[in-house]
Amino acid sequence: MVAWKLARAGRDVLLLDAKTFPRFKPCAGWVTRDALHALEIDPTTYPHLLIPITRVAIGLSKGLQVTHWPEPVSYGILRHEFDAFLLERARAAGADILEGHRVERVIFDQDCVHCLIKGQHITSEHIVGAGGSSCPVARAVAGRAIWQYRTTVAAQMSEIPIGAAKLQQSRLGSGMPVLYPEPECDGYAWYFVKGDFLNIGVGALTRSGPAIPVRRHRFLQRLQREDILPDSWSLSPFVGHSYAVWRGIRPDLGGPRYLLVGDAAGLAHDLSGEGIGPAGISATLAAAAILKNPTGQDFTDYGKEWASLQGNGFSTRIGGLLQALPLFIRQTALNTLCGNPWLRRRWVLEGAFLGRW
C-alpha cells in the first residue's frame, strides 16, 4: 500500500518481501468495509473471491445467535489472492519489487539506512517497516524491548478448499462467519466458509489460559459434538502465528529515517484482532508523511498522528478493563452482551468488530 502510493506520486520505491507471491498468510480473511476503503479497493471491481457478509453468528451454549444486516457490512477474501493483488497494483504503479528477498538486518547510519540481504547491502534514505510481527525494521528500532510493551495475540488457523459437494454434507453453512467466544473470555474461535474454502481457527491473548493447541482441540471437538464438522474430515495442518494488538502505549511508530506500519507496529484492534484495516490506514498515513517530508530526517509526527487517530479509543480502554475483571464477571458480561440481540448487534459486532462505537 505504501509502495503503491509512493510510486504513484513518482517516488523511487523498492519493495522487499521474503516470500514470493501469491504466498500463504495465516488469516481468517474478514475485511471490513472501512478496511477496503482504507486500501482503496472497490468491491465492485476487485477481481478475486469477495464474499459479501450480511450475517454473523456467535456460538453460545444456547446455540448460534445470528445477526443480519440489509447490506454487506464486511467481506470474505482469500489472503493469497488479496495480498498478490496489492503487490501487483504497486508494481503496475512503478514500484520495483524484489520477492524472495528476506531482510536479515537493518542498520541505521547518520544519513541513510542499510538492509542486509544475503551479504548484500541495499541503501536508502528512509525505510518503511511493513514486515509483520517479525519485521526487521521494528527489531532494529526497538530491539528486544519490542515485545515488552506489546499485548500479543497467538492464533492457529487452517484454510482448505473442500468443494461445494462436501460442504453440503456438513452444517457449516456458507458466507457467514461464526464466532465462538473462548470460555476464558480472552479470544475467540471461528469458522468461515468462503466460496469453496473453509477457514477455521482460534486466537487468544497469550498472557494466561490454555495453550493455543489445547484451545484448537477443544474447539474442533465441540464442532464435532454439535455435528457441525463431520468427524471423518481431515483438515490441512493448522498454522500458528502471533501478532500484537494496539493498546495505545507504543511510542515510537516513526522516528529518524523510519516508519512502522501494520503488524510491524502492533496496530491490530484489540477486541476483534482485525489487522488489515489498521495496516491500510497506517500505510496511508506513512505514505503521506514521506511525501510531506522527502528528506526523511524524522518521522516522529507520524506516530503522534496515528495515536491521535486511534490511540486512546474506547475499545482500547474497554479491552484493558475487561482483562482486569474476575473471570466469572467477564463470562456473565460476555454472555449478556452476546445473548441479547440489540447488545450483540450494536456493541459486540458493530462496535468491537466493525469499529462503529
Ligand SMILES: Cc1cc2nc3c(=O)[nH]c(=O)nc-3n(C[C@H](O)[C@H](O)[C@H](O)COP(=O)(O)OP(=O)(O)OC[C@H]3O[C@@H](n4cnc5c(N)ncnc54)[C@H](O)[C@@H]3O)c2cc1C
Ligand atoms: C490466524 C489469524 C487470523 C487473522 N484474521 C484476520 C481477519 O480476518 N481480518 C483482519 O483484518 N485481520 C486478521 N488477522 C490479522 C492480520 O492478518 C494482520 O494484522 C495483517 O496481515 C497485518 O498486515 P501487515 O501487512 O502488517 O503484515 P503481514 O500481512 O504479516 O505481511 C508482512 C510481510 O512481510 C514479509 N516479511 C516478514 N519478514 C520479512 C523480512 N525479514 N524481510 C522481508 N520481508 C519480510 C512477509 O513475507 C509478509 O509478506 C489475523 C491474524 C491471524 C494470525
